[in-house]
Amino acid sequence: MPETTDEETEESPAAEPADDLVTTEHTLTVKRRKLAYTARTGRIVLRKEIVTDGRFDGHQARAEVFLTSYTLDDAETGDRPVTFAFNGGPGSSSVWLHMGLLGPRRVISGDVDAPEPPPYRLADNAESLLAHSDLVFIDPVSTGYSRPTAGEKNKDYHGFTQDLESVGEIIRLWTSRNGRWLSPKFLAGESYGTLRAAALADHLQERHGLFLNGIMLISSVLDMGTIRFTEGNDLPYSLFMPTYAAIAHYHGRHGDRPLDDVLAEAEEFAVRDLPWALQRGTRMTSEERAETVRTLASLTGLDESYVDRVDLRVEHVRFFTELLRDRGLVTGRMDGRFTTWEPDGGREHMRDDASISRIIGAYAAAFNHYVRADLGYENDLPYEVLSTEVNRAWSYADFEGRAVSAVEALACAMRANPHLKVHVALGHYDGATPYFAAEHVLAHLPIPPELRENIESAYYPAGHMMYIHEPSRVRQSQDLANFIAASSNR
16 A cells, blocks of 8 residues: 655645536527526625735635526616616515516515415516516625635625625626626615615725615615614604504505505604604693594504504514404515414413415525526535524614614715616515615615705505515516616617
């Protein structure tokens, strides 16, 4: 048996991380027009510059970020828009926008009245935004297949600023490598992804001189102070109230009154009488308090005794568990149309959000099949659809002592780039990012009057992922296509 030298017994150094993109060709038929497109799927390596004592020492791999891009073949790429899309959480992959609304293939998940049973199905998306814009779906670090490289720490990416820097660098890299600096560029974010998108608009301008044509804010939250029920902050109690009224209406608490009438009354009460009552406290007369209790109970579908006991302050999870308690049901948070049976009728915190649990299986199964069978990409890592661990560990250290907000960042981006357009998509039954809170933020956005014409809003009779409601999905797809066309400046 031959001897082994010391050199041969030494461990080989780990291979340097490298991009592992896979390219596949596809077609999609949209209104009798056959679109040929190229998909590129895989992880690209993020690197950081190493500077020691003022001396540049090269680049070091820091993370491998998973993305999927779709580019139309035989198109003038300089003129064709490109949209960078991501979801929120924090801790969510981009699978929701990818497979639910924007991408060329979509999952059949069913809706509240007819959820799809496993093993689920995929279909071509004839309403895909690909007909109007190239698409790049980004999974932030620790979501999807994105991971830090060996020796790097997860927590270095789980924070507001770190997230902006890493996602912004992916956008810069893709734009440069694909020769798209002169293309109209858009961001599409959902939920926390709207806060990311608003802040990225400013970050990309400041850091890279990359100016956008538009951003699409789907289920928008730009100021966490409008939705976080914290001591001394009465604002969410008013801003959630119209959503409570909408959900109560859906479940029959308003009889045959039209939804528009209910919302008009709820919005007026939420912007005038309820904030006044919450600020007055014990300075209200007994008659004033009784009238406030009656109106709030009537609009929200709750008992007057309950509204009185919680001191006019109806917290959102308590509302979802209280509204249908007499039926033994709780409503969904992401989408108040959904309900599920609650085995403990005395709880004030739901065990399960049916508006997530009824559809997440379809999205997970669809993407895990699609990425291998159609896109040709294989990876043995688990695809992290929605990581609660990342969400719990997320750092907001940048905002110590104040609410997390991207309001000023968006305003700065719009003031510096007066061509920047903003589309805001809102679901009436969204109990996570209520539509009236988004309206409140937009009404207080510090921009000059002429820039307010750059903002448009669209409302849907659905929840947080409004596209699981089929009529809303079709209309929203057209709304986004119209926004891209109107904002591309070509």
